[in-house]
Amino acid sequence: MNQASPVNEKASRSFSALGKLFRTTTFKLTLVYLTVFALFAVALLGYFALNTRRLITEQITDTVNAEITGLSEQYRLGGIRRLVLTVDARARRPGSSLYLVTTFNGDTLAGNVTALPSGVLESNGWIETPYRRLDETEAATQPNHIALVRVFQLPGGFRILVGRDLEERERLYDIVLAAGRWSVALVIVLGLGGGLFVTRRVLRRVDAMTETSRSIMAGDLGERLPVDGTGDELDRLAENLNIMLERIEALMHGLKEVSDNIAHDLKTPLTRLRNRTEEALRTAKSEGEYRAALEGTIEESDGLIRTFNALLMIARAESGQARDDMVEFDAADVARDVGELYEPLADEKGIALKVDADVPAMLKGNRDLVSQAVANLVDNAIKYCVSPDRSADAPPLEIVVRAANEGDRVLLTVADNGPGIPEADRARALERFVRLEQSRSLPGSGLGLSLAAAVARLHGGELTLADNAPGLKSVIALPRAGPLQMAG
Amino acid sequence: MPSYDISYTQRGLGRSAEAQPDRVTMRLLIIEDDRDAADYLVKAFREVGHVADAATDGEDGLAMALDGEYDVLIVDRMLPKRDGLAVIGELRKKRIETPALILSALGQVDDRVKGLRAGGDDYLPKPYSFSELLARVEVLSRRRGGRNEETELRVGDLHLDRLSHLVRRGEEEITLQPREFRLLEYLMKHAGQVVTRTMLLENVWDYHFDPQTNVIDVHISRLRSKIDKGFAQPLLHTVRGAGYMIRDGAR
Numbered sequence: 001m002n003q004a005s006p007v008n009e010k011a012s013r014s015f016s017a018l019g020k021l022f023r024t025t026t027f028k029l030t031l032v033y034l035t036v037f038a039l040f041a042v043a044l045l046g047y048f049a050l051n052t053r054r055l056i057t058e059q060i061t062d063t064v065n066a067e068i069t070g071l072s073e074q075y076r077l078g079g080i081r082r083l084v085l086t087v088d089a090r091a092r093r094p095g096s097s098l099y100l101v102t103t104f105n106g107d108t109l110a111g112n113v114t115a116l117p118s119g120v121l122e123s124n125g126w127i128e129t130p131y132r133r134l135d136e137t138e139a140a141t142q143p144n145h146i147a148l149v150r151v152f153q154l155p156g157g158f159r160i161l162v163g164r165d166l167e168e169r170e171r172l173y174d175i176v177l178a179a180g181r182w183s184v185a186l187v188i189v190l191g192l193g194g195g196l197f198v199t200r201r202v203l204r205r206v207d208a209m210t211e212t213s214r215s216i217m218a219g220d221l222g223e224r225l226p227v228d229g230t231g232d233e234l235d236r237l238a239e240n241l242n243i244m245l246e247r248i249e250a251l252m253h254g255l256k257e258v259s260d261n262i263a264h265d266l267k268t269p270l271t272r273l274r275n276r277t278e279e280a281l282r283t284a285k286s287e288g289e290y291r292a293a294l295e296g297t298i299e300e301s302d303g304l305i306r307t308f309n310a311l312l313m314i315a316r317a318e319s320g321q322a323r324d325d326m327v328e329f330d331a332a333d334v335a336r337d338v339g340e341l342y343e344p345l346a347d348e349k350g351i352a353l354k355v356d357a358d359v360p361a362m363l364k365g366n367r368d369l370v371s372q373a374v375a376n377l378v379d380n381a382i383k384y385c386v387s388p389d390r391s392a393d394a395p396p397l398e399i400v401v402r403a404a405n406e407g408d409r410v411l412l413t414v415a416d417n418g419p420g421i422p423e424a425d426r427a428r429a430l431e432r433f434v435r436l437e438q439s440r441s442l443p444g445s446g447l448g449l450s451l452a453a454a455v456a457r458l459h460g461g462e463l464t465l466a467d468n469a470p471g472l473k474s475v476i477a478l479p480r481a482g483p484l485q486m487a488g
Numbered sequence: 489m490p491s492y493d494i495s496y497t498q499r500g501l502g503r504s505a506e507a508q509p510d511r512v513t514m515r516l517l518i519i520e521d522d523r524d525a526a527d528y529l530v531k532a533f534r535e536v537g538h539v540a541d542a543a544t545d546g547e548d549g550l551a552m553a554l555d556g557e558y559d560v561l562i563v564d565r566m567l568p569k570r571d572g573l574a575v576i577g578e579l580r581k582k583r584i585e586t587p588a589l590i591l592s593a594l595g596q597v598d599d600r601v602k603g604l605r606a607g608g609d610d611y612l613p614k615p616y617s618f619s620e621l622l623a624r625v626e627v628l629s630r631r632r633g634g635r636n637e638e639t640e641l642r643v644g645d646l647h648l649d650r651l652s653h654l655v656r657r658g659e660e661e662i663t664l665q666p667r668e669f670r671l672l673e674y675l676m677k678h679a680g681q682v683v684t685r686t687m688l689l690e691n692v693w694d695y696h697f698d699p700q701t702n703v704i705d706v707h708i709s710r711l712r713s714k715i716d717k718g719f720a721q722p723l724l725h726t727v728r729g730a731g732y733m734i735r736d737g738a739r
Contacts, residue, residue: 295729298617298729301615302617305615306698309613309698313697337693340667341693341695341699341703341707342703344703344706344707344709344710345701345703345706347706348706368695368696368697369697371695371697372695372697375695375697375699379699379701382701383701
C-alpha cells in the first residue's frame with residue numbers, strides 16, 4: 001500500500017511511535033477515565049467548599065445575632081452607659097467579635113472597629129464590609145480585612161454594629177481550592193503516567209503479536225504467538241490464535257502431503273498411459289491393435305479420474321467443507337443399504353455378507369459420505385478376505401456389517417474372518433496410497449481406508465482397525481445424534 | 489453374455505447399425521466456453537445422428553436457448569458473462585422448461601444439489617465419458633414423453649406392473665427383491681436407451697459416489713438370470729463401454 005522507500009518508512013515509523021501510543025484503545029480509555037476522575041474530584045471539593053462556606057456563614061450570623069440580642073438587653077436594662085461599658089469590656093477580649101456603638105449622628109461611643117466605608121452605619125441588617133481594628137496601625141492593615149456585620153438600631157437613636165471577621169472563612173476556602181487544584185493535578189499526572197505505562201505494556205505485547213504474525217505471513221508457519229501465562233484477555237486471544245495456527249499448519253501439511261502423493265501416485269499411471277500410447281503409435285500395425293491400445297488408454301484414464309476424485313473427496317472431508325449439508329439419519333439404514341448393495345458381489349466370491357442393524361442408531365452428518373466410507377470398508381473386506389493360501393477346511397468366509405449404539409457413540413463396524421492385517425501394519429494401512437504388500441496385485445487406488453478415516457474425522461469420530469480373531473474388524477465410531485450427545 | 493458394442497468410437501464409424509438403440513434425432517444446445525470441448529461434443533453428437541449447436545458464453549447461450557427449439561441443453565457450470573446456473577435460472581423464470589444437463593468441474597455432492605436446485609435436470613461432473621453424457625441426454629430428452637405416468641411397462645413379452653409390483657415374462661411370473669424391482673423398473677422406463685452404471689447407482693440406490701468395485705454389474709447379472717434365463721430372446725443387454733440397455737431384440 002505504502003509506496004515510500006524502506007528508509008523513509010523506518011524514519012516515519014519511529015516518528016509516529018508516540019502517535020501510535022496515543023492512538024491505542026488503552027490510551028484513549030485512560031483519557032476518558034482521567035477526565036471522569038478529574039471532574040469527580042472537582043465536583044467533590046466544590047461541594048465541600050460551598051458547604052463549608054455556608055456553615056461558617058451560618059455560625060457567624062448566629063453568633064452575631066446572639067450578641068445583638070444580649071447587647072440590646074444590656075441597653076434596655078442600663079441604658080447607653082451600661083451598653084458602652086459592656087461593649088468596651090467585650091471588645092478588649094482577645095479574638096473578640098467586632099463592635100461599634102454610635103450616636104444617631106454617627107459619633108463613636110465605644111467599639112474596636114474603625115475605617116468603615118461611609119454608609120455602612122446607615123444601612124440596616126447584614127452587610128459585608130472592609131474594616132480595620134482600632135488596635136492596628138493603618139499601615140499594617142493594607143489591604144483591609146473583610147467582615148460580615150449587622151447594624152442594629154436601638155431605641156433613642158443609638159446604633160450598634162456587631163460583626164465577625166471573614167478571614168477564617170476565606171482561608172478555608174483557599175485551602176479547599178488549593179487542595180482541589182493539587183488533587184486534579186495529581187489525578188492527571190498519575191492517570192497519564194499509569195495510562196502510558198499500561199498502554200506501553202499492552203502495546204509491547206500487541207507489537208510482539210504483530211511481529212510474529214508478520215513472520216508467519218512471510219511463510220514460517222511453525223511460529224507461535226507469545227503467551228505470558230497471566231491468563232488475561234491477550235493471553236486467551238494468543239492461545240486461540242495459536243490453536244488456529246496449529247490447525248492451519250496441519251491443513252497445510254495435509255495439503256502438501258496430498259500434492260506430494262498426487263505427484264507420486266498420479267505420475268506413475270500417467271507415465272504408463274503415455275508409454276502405452278507411444279508404443280501403440282510405434283508398433284501397432286492393424287486397426288485392432290490401435291483399438292486395443294486406445295481402449296487401454298481410456299481404462300487407464302478412468303482409473304486416474306477415480307483416484308483423483310477420491311483424493312478430492314478426502315481433501316474436501318478433511319477441510320470440513322462437507323459440514324454444510326449435515327442431516328440426521330439412521331446409521332442402521334446405511335448399514336442395511338450398503339450391505340444390500342454389496343451382498344451379490346460377496347456372494348459371487350463365496351462370502352456370506354450379513355447385516356446386523358436392528359436398532360436405530362441416529363447420526364448427524366453427510367449421509368452420502370458415511371455410506372461411501374462404509375462401502376469402502378465392505379469393498380476392502382471383500383477384496384482382502386479371500387487369501388490364496390486358504391486351507392480347504394477353514395470355516396466359510398463371512399463379513400458382518402453392524403450398526404450399534406455404544407454410550408454416546410454410534411459404531412459402524414465391518415468385520416471379516418479373513419487373514420486380517422498384522423498389528424504392526426494397521427496404522428500404516430490407514431495412510432494414503434498405502435497398499436500392503438500382499439494386496440499390490442488387486443485393483444484399487446489405495447485410498448479407500450484414507451477416505452473412510454477422513455469421513456470419520458469430519459464427523460468428529462475416528463476409524464480404528466482391530467483384530468477380529470481371526471480377520472479384520474474396521475470400526476467407524478461417530479458421535480451419536482440426539483439427547484445423549486448433549487452430555488458429551 | 490449378449491453384448492452390444494456401441495461404444496462411441498464405433499458409433500462414430502457408423503459400423504454397428506443393427507445395434508443402435510431406438511434413436512430419435514435430438515436438437516441439442518451445448519453452452520461451453522472451452523471451444524475444443526464444445527467442438528468435440530458437437531461433432532460427436534452429429535456422428536450419432538443428433539443436431540447440435542454450440543455457444544461459448546452465458547449470454548449467447550441464453551439467447552440461443554430462448555430462440556431455438558432445443559430438446560436438451562448441455563450447460564457448463566462456469567461460463568463467461570453469465571454463470572451456467574444463472575442461465576438455467578433465467579430460462580426457468582421465463583417458463584422455458586427445456587431439460588438441462590449441467591457439466592461441472594467441481595463435481596461434489598453439494599455442488600450437484602445446488603445445480604439441481606437451480607433448475608438443472610441432471611448433473612455430470614467433468615471429466616465425463618461421451619457415452620455417459622449421451623446416455624443421460626437421451627434419457628432427458630425422452631423424459632418429456634411422459635413415460636413416468638404409465639402404470640404398466642412392457643418390453644417384448646416382459647411386463648412390469650408398477651402398482652401391484654408384479655413382473656411377468658410371457659406367462660411366467662417372476663419374483664424380484666424390492667431393489668431388483670426398482671432396477672428393472674428404471675431400465676424398462678428407459679427401454680431402448682443406454683443406462684450407465686452411474687445412472688443406476690444414482691437413481692436406483694440414490695448414491696452419488698463411485699464404488700471402487702463395479703457392484704452394479706453383479707446386481708445386473710442377478711436380474712438377468714431372473715428375467716432372461718431360459719428364454720430364447722435376451723432382453724437385458726450390456727452395452728460395452730457404456731452401460732446397459734433393456735430392449736426387445738425381436739423387432
